[in-house]
Amino acid sequence: MTDDVISDQHQPLVPNRTVWLDQFGDLDVIALSERPIPQAVDDEVLVRVAAASINPVDWKTAAGEFPPMSADALPFALGRDLSGRIEALGTRAHNMLSVGQRVFAFIDFDRGGQADYVVVKAVELVATPDEIDNATAAALPLAGMTAWQGLFDHGQLQAGQRVLIHGAAGGVGHLAAQLAVWKGATVFATAGSRDLDYVRSLGVERAIDYENERFEDHATDLDLVFDTQGGETQARSFGVLKRGGTLVSTLETDEEKGRELGIRTVPRWLAEPNAAQLGEIAALVAAGTVKVAVAETFGFDRVRDAYAFTKDEHPRGKVVLIMAENE
Numbered sequence: 381m382t383d384d385v386i387s388d389q390h391q392p393l394v395p396n397r398t399v400w401l402d403q404f405g406d407l408d409v410i411a412l413s414e415r416p417i418p419q420a421v422d423d424e425v426l427v428r429v430a431a432a433s434i435n436p437v438d439w440k441t442a443a444g445e446f447p448p449m450s451a452d453a454l455p456f457a458l459g460r461d462l463s464g465r466i467e468a469l470g471t472r473a474h475n476m477l478s479v480g481q482r483v484f485a486f487i488d489f490d491r492g493g494q495a496d497y498v499v500v501k502a503v504e505l506v507a508t509p510d511e512i513d514n515a516t517a518a519a520l521p522l523a524g525m526t527a528w529q530g531l532f533d534h535g536q537l538q539a540g541q542r543v544l545i546h547g548a549a550g551g552v553g554h555l556a557a558q559l560a561v562w563k564g565a566t567v568f569a570t571a572g573s574r575d576l577d578y579v580r581s582l583g584v585e586r587a588i589d590y591e592n593e594r595f596e597d598h599a600t601d602l603d604l605v606f607d608t609q610g611g612e613t614q615a616r617s618f619g620v621l622k623r624g625g626t627l628v629s630t631l632e633t634d635e636e637k638g639r640e641l642g643i644r645t646v647p648r649w650l651a652e653p654n655a656a657q658l659g660e661i662a663a664l665v666a667a668g669t670v671k672v673a674v675a676e677t678f679g680f681d682r683v684r685d686a687y688a689f690t691k692d693e694h695p696r697g698k699v700v701l702i703m704a705e706n707e
């Protein structure tokens with residue numbers, strides 16, 4: 381055995397079901413494939429996954445839309461978020477973590493979190509607080525990191541500032557709204573009619589019905605717009621910012637328009653794994669300050685139904701795949 385291969389690793393006698401993309405296409409390309417259980421080496425950790433969430437980037441990847449990928453990158457394992465228990469440790473991961481520990485993570489793009497077993501870098505893992513169940517932990521990472529990094533790293537949101545959050549009942553938006561309220565900002569938030577009461581319950585100053593109201597009539601003189609929509613919504617959002625204000629989008633940003641209007645914009649950015657930040661959000665969730673909305677859970681064998689539900693049914697918050705009950 382080489383030095384960087386773990387010593388206590390074993391191969392459980394169960395299949396490693398994996399959402400494994402062989403080709404780009406509609407949701408019929410989403411299927412479970414049985415793959416070998418990967419080995420954790422060096423600073424890696426093998427996680428037995430209990431739950432994994434679905435993000436828009438998963439179906440965009442499956443469709444070949446985003447991120448730009450050529451067919452050479454296939455086959456490809458989908459999923460960025462997972463929660464579960466540590467099954468085995470690489471030799472350089474032993475100091476930090478222990479077998480059996482409950483953990484969750486926002487994992488690198490190419491690791492594939494929607495599987496029974498996933499190898500993760502030890503530094504990406506966060507211990508799951510006792511107060512947080514596995515479905516909630518799996519729902520949090522990508523959406524939570526996007527909200528945190530968008531508001532605080534890129535948007536530099538401060539207490540007392542005025543911020544508009546678009547799509548505040550969505551996976552990213554519902555966390556962004558709560559984090560902005562926690563920060564002490566005055567928060568305006570857009571959502572569809574059926575989600576307005578929910579968004580009000582997050583503590584925002586004004587929930588704006590994007591289907592029946594113009595946000596420009598209710599939120600002006602803003603320091604920050606956090607845009608999750610792009611297109612026309614983003615274009616109109618420049619007009620509600622103070623001169624010198626900031627527009628942060630999770631999608632492409634019209635930087636030219638920002639320059640013309642004296643609005644700071646941020647070049648296209650992607651949320652990045654950051655275990656320290658994820659730990660901070662987890663503490664807020666454990667304390668009940670931030671509540672993660674899990675709209676629906678699906679058994680792993682219903683993965684395609686789960687993708688279709690996430691894409692077509694406009695769920696509030698997140699949709700989570702359950703690999704193992706009561707883990």
Ligand SMILES: NC(=O)c1ccc[n+]([C@@H]2O[C@H](COP(=O)([O-])OP(=O)(O)OC[C@H]3O[C@@H](n4cnc5c(N)ncnc54)[C@H](OP(=O)(O)O)[C@@H]3O)[C@@H](O)[C@H]2O)c1
Pocket residue numbers: 435436437522523526546547548549550551552553570571572573590608609613629630631649650651694695697
């Ligand atoms: N840059 C990054 O790293 C990053 C990270 C995460 C996400 N993203 C991108 O950000 C976008 C949002 O992600 P998500 O996970 O929050 O998606 P999501 O869960 O689908 O949420 C989108 C929300 O937007 C709402 N919405 C639709 N039209 C709207 C409008 N005109 N005005 C205001 N809200 C509207 C939807 O409401 P209804 O239910 O009424 O339709 C829904 O609640 C996606 O395109 C995703 O790919 C980027």
